[in-house]
Amino acid sequence: MSEAETNMEWCVSMPKVELHAHLNGSIRDSTLLELARVLGEKGVIVFSDVEHVILKNDRSLRDVFKLFDLIHVLTTDHTTVTRITKEVIEDFASENVVYLELRTTPKKNDSIGMTKRSYLEAVMEGLRAVSTVDVAFPAHNVDAGSPTKSLPVNDMCNGPTRKKIYVRLLLSIDRRESTAAAMETVKLALEMKDLGVVGIDLSGNPVVGEWNTFLPALQFARENGLYITLHCGEVPNPKEIQAMLDFSPRRIGHACYFEEDDWKKLKSNNIPVEICLTSNIVTASVSSLDAHHFANLYSGKHPLVLCTDDAGVFSTSLSSEYNLAASAFGLGKRELFLLAKNAIEFIFASDGVKQDLRRTFDLASNKMDL
């Protein structure tokens, strides 16, 4: 193996920044199966019917959204929301993700007394429940407000330094929601702003809903200081793509079905793109890695960040996404490291956090054999 060649172990040891991860899409298969078994025993579902759905690997975009409906049945109650949040953070931290923006759709479920607020409180409880790593989160006492020490990463050679991960939350608006429901989510985000909620995401089945339904809530969010990221161009919808780019979000996810005018607008507005390679290939939003827009954006030095989207649903990890980019696009260690480090510039957290993360990468770079 040549000096510059990467491998999975190296990608795991590299510090990384994750900016596009859906909570309910990032659950371990083992947890989903365990939850399904329990609901099977209670007679709520038939375990054998859902087992193969959970373990299936190739999924169309339609299958993915059917799977989310099933996952949401498995994770309905507050205790489970807390548990999956804890596990998802621990899983990202275990592969040296040092900053995580975790997004989730606040859910209301009258039958179990769940409000959007109590859902979010259950998520925050999950952040506090993390035990394998220190979580830097404003609502937690290992606070990141005035960071003094850089995060220990890649500590394999340094013995038992305790890892730390910054976590911030984005609240997702589901495209099935009404303007009023979207507004409720934005108001909740504003109430929880001091507790680590930094922005709003628009996601959900891309063939459902109209841009104009969400626009008032997104405008209101932005006017009140929340950052916005949009799922944009996951399916061909030229009018919506143009309207979304005209809105000038802080970042967008995917950008798969872009036409020439869309690229022009994206590039002239310098909007960073969250790239989810495995997700795009599995859902066939892009036909192959050779045809993926990563290559063009990367060579044009357009701001971009590699992300997982749904590490559980697509059986991937952030380290695998970096490893995949290395092999598909011929990136060496140094290029991967700079790509990972550059993601700091697009995070929705404070300059203090950015500075601390830059220090973390600089310290790691000495040990990373670049």
Ligand SMILES: CNc1ncnc2c1ncn2[C@@H]1O[C@H](COP(=O)(O)O)[C@@H](O)[C@H]1O
């Ligand atoms: C594959 N590409 C995708 N495109 C659009 N939306 C997606 C998505 N992957 C996930 N979600 C959105 O995230 C929800 C699950 O997490 P939460 O319940 O919010 O934690 C899904 O129901 C969907 O609305």
Ligand SMILES: [Zn+2]
């Ligand atoms: Zn997504």
